[in-house]
Amino acid sequence: xxxxxxxxxxxxxxxxxxxxxxxxxxxxxxxxxxxxxxxxxxxxxxxxxxxxxxxxxxxxxxxxxxxxxxxxxxxxxxxxxxxxxxxxxxxxxxxxxxxxxxxxxxxxxxxxxxxxxxxxxxxxxxxxxxxxxxxxxxxxxxxxxxxxxxxxxxxxxxxxxxxxxxxxxxxxxxxxxxxxxxxxxxxxxxxxxxxxxxxxxxxxxxxxxxxxxxxxxxxxxxxxxxxxxxxxxxxxxxxxxxxxxxxxxxxxxxxxxxxxxxxxxxxxxxxxxxxxxxxxxxxxxxxxxxxxxxxxxxxxxxxxxxxxxxxxxxxxxxxxxxxxxxxxxxxxxxxxxxxxxxxxxxxxxx
Numbered sequence: 392x393x394x395x396x397x398x399x400x401x402x403x404x405x406x407x408x409x410x411x412x413x414x415x416x417x418x419x420x421x422x423x424x425x426x427x428x429x430x431x432x433x434x435x436x437x438x439x440x441x442x443x444x445x446x447x448x449x450x451x452x453x454x455x456x457x458x459x460x461x462x463x464x465x466x467x468x469x470x471x472x473x474x475x476x477x478x479x480x481x482x483x484x485x486x487x488x489x490x491x492x493x494x495x496x497x498x499x500x501x502x503x504x505x506x507x508x509x510x511x512x513x514x515x516x517x518x519x520x521x522x523x524x525x526x527x528x529x530x531x532x533x534x535x536x537x538x539x540x541x542x543x544x545x546x547x548x549x550x551x552x553x554x555x556x557x558x559x560x561x562x563x564x565x566x567x568x569x570x571x572x573x574x575x576x577x578x579x580x581x582x583x584x585x586x587x588x589x590x591x592x593x594x595x596x597x598x599x600x601x602x603x604x605x606x607x608x609x610x611x612x613x614x615x616x617x618x619x620x621x622x623x624x625x626x627x628x629x630x631x632x633x634x635x636x637x638x639x640x641x642x643x644x645x646x647x648x649x650x651x652x653x654x655x656x657x658x659x660x661x662x663x664x665x666x667x668x669x670x671x672x673x674x675x676x677x678x679x680x681x682x683x684x685x686x687x688x689x690x691x692x693x694x695x696x697x698x699x700x701x702x703x704x705x706x707x708x709x710x711x712x713x714x715x716x717x718x719x720x721x722x723x724x725x726x727x728x729x730x731x732x733x734x735x736x737x738x739x740x741x
Contacts, residue, residue: 414466424522
């Protein structure tokens with residue numbers, strides 16, 4: 392399925408129905424009073440978040456949606472029927488922006504959350520509404536009001552608890568396959584994963600959590616290099632970042648270079664990303680046979696970061712339990728921080 396995470400749409404609510412000019416026609420009542428009914432309201436258009444949608448693909452092929460107009464009023468005080476409301480389903484995590492100003496209008500994060508995007512026009516009043524002691528036979532009625540018409544930008548930001556980041560070919564897809572039921576494409580070359588992948592992880596008695604495999608970032612991603620800025624936004628909602636490093640490809644003379652490259656991209660895109668709770672995982676331990684090199688790499692990272700790192704192999708599932716244990720601990724810590732209202736800062740767990 393094609394992954395579409397940003398679209399521009401135009402919505403037109405229904406127009407209000409026209410009020411009716413009518414007079415009663417009754418036997419023995421030669422000059423019956425006005426009985427024109429009101430026009431019906433135009434249909435509204437709502438956006439509703441649902442777990443059943445994963446992308447904005449539906450809006451990629453169709454950009455314009457309109458709701459039915461209200462029916463016109465009729466004689467004998469019959470009001471027109473209101474236009475049927477239209478509900479457009481969007482994935483959880485959809486942000487709605489005004490297409491002209493860029494202002495955020497809605498953030499649809501929970502299943503069933505609805506937002507009124509455009510309001511239907513009010514129906515016009517029939518002539519029965521205008522009867523008065525000084526005008527007992529009004530020969531006019533109101534037109535219905537036009538429905539609202541607006542353009543919006545829909546932007547999908549994935550709702551995941553944990554984001555996997557790292558340079559291309561760091562082993563993110565292999566890891567998410569090892570810890571969840573997700574089955575992203577895996578191959579031994581960069582940019583195998585071209586769109587974010589989600590997986591649900593169940594670990595012990597802990598509450599299940601969602602992991603997002605963010606496509607490989609490279610130097611200059613915040614300026615559009617590689618897969619670029621498009622997918623950096625999907626990290627914004629995560630609570631914890633797992634930074635995956637391919638330890639088999641590290642240069643002994645500068646082992647932290649790939650780590651600093653990704654951290655720079657996160658910081659350049661949004662200072663908030665740098666403050667996310669982080670776990671550094673040195674992956675592909677199965678490809679490094681020299682224990683002295685492993686010890687040197689671990690020491691190099693821990694001296695600079697000031698916190699423990701974890702050595703794993705996503706392919707062989709080596710030390711995966713320890714990684715998940717640390718993730719669960721950090722998720723609990725971030726939840727406590729949210730409740731206390733403290734500012735979230737970058738930290739690790741031992």
